[in-house]
Amino acid sequence: MEAVSDSNWLMQYRILRLVNQCRRLIQSEFGEKLHLTDDALREILAQFAGRSRNQALQRVYAELRLALIDLEGQDELLSAPAAPTGQRRYRGQVIPDAPKAHTAEPVASGADTAVRTGVTLVYRGQVQRR
Template sequence: MTASADNTSDHRWLMQYNIVNLVNQCRRLIRAEFDDSLSLTDPHLREKLAHYAGRTRSQGLQRLYGEIRLALIQLEGEDTLVTPETATPIRRYRGQPIDAGNQATQTDTDDKPHRAGKTLMYRGRAVAQR
């Protein structure tokens, strides 16, 4: 499939009046909230709409984007949802990864009992909170 065929099939969804109406409402809300003008001829319009719908505080924009997604599912069928990885992010301290499961032992030799609790970082080492 050529690049021109991708663009043609990609913009076919904009030929539906109800979808274009919803997209224009989204564009107005995005322009008001984020001060960014989206073009209907932009090849990445769908991705930008999804990006701004995910970042907005406006329930109206989120609702409109949901309606656009439903209309696209009815028109084109189910699509693959692009989501960030659901894996737990790697915790870092000063650029170094921290192993959350590895609890460092106390290095000093005091005889005080230790409470189990939150692990703190001190000079690059994980230490149990006293």
């Protein structure tokens, strides 16, 4: 039954037009060429639309999603897996925590400890301690 459903959603002209627009925008932004014969085309489109910073792709995918809901009814929301708590992200990618250096520092006065909080910052690839 699912295979029949998968082949029917591409038979609608409006939906096919939206899918082709998404494919063109994905090709221009990510360099990935998607084919209409891909088995998981809907999931791939959802993943790329979720990662995209292109407003046009997000708008076209939202239109596609609404058209699919009109055609087939409500479906489950496809989303990227959530990062476990404690992990930091940069542009959607999980970044590893910096290794904590255990160095013996001399005991400083109260004014010095207020300035040195032990925070490690990464700015343009350079590690800076504060």
